[in-house]
Amino acid sequence: MGKDKLEAEALRGRPKKDKDKLSKSINLKLAPEDYTIVQRKALKVGLTATQYAREMTLNGGVKSRFTLEELDLIRKLSGIANNLNQLAKRANQAGFYEIENEVIPMLNWIKTILNDR
Known part of the structure; x- marks a missing residue:
């Protein structure tokens, strides 16, 4: 076989992952109440409990994603x-x-949305 054919065969299949596989584990036991707290915190930032625990362990914190309420x-x-x-263009x-009668209700609506948080 020629060199080109060997190189083409080497490129077949799924590319190798750059990152090492997650092959090591640390077992962590929690009381049911504590586990519920971890799950709730993980859900709030859009992660699984395992991903949340990994981020907290390795980085000391979790970068928060937008909550459904924020979205x-x-x-x-x-x-x-x-x-x-559109109102500015018309103004x-x-x-x-x-x-004016369209702008004032719009401003009140904005205040309502921002104060509901």
Whole structure:
């Protein structure tokens, strides 16, 4: 076989993983109440209990992901931003006093969303 064919055969299949496999374990026993606390904290940041424990052990903390509540708030604020941009465009075209009755309820809605947290 030629050199090119040997190199092509070497490239077949799934690429090798760069990172070492997780092959070592540390057994940790927890009281049911403590395990529930770990599960709750892990769920809050979007990890499994095992991933949460690994991050806490290796890094001393966990980088928090957005909670469902925060994602919902971001979605709502994004929608409000679109509405505000439309109102700003109309205010520039027609004048602020022409759309005042639309702006005031929008501002109250923003305050409500931000104060619900």
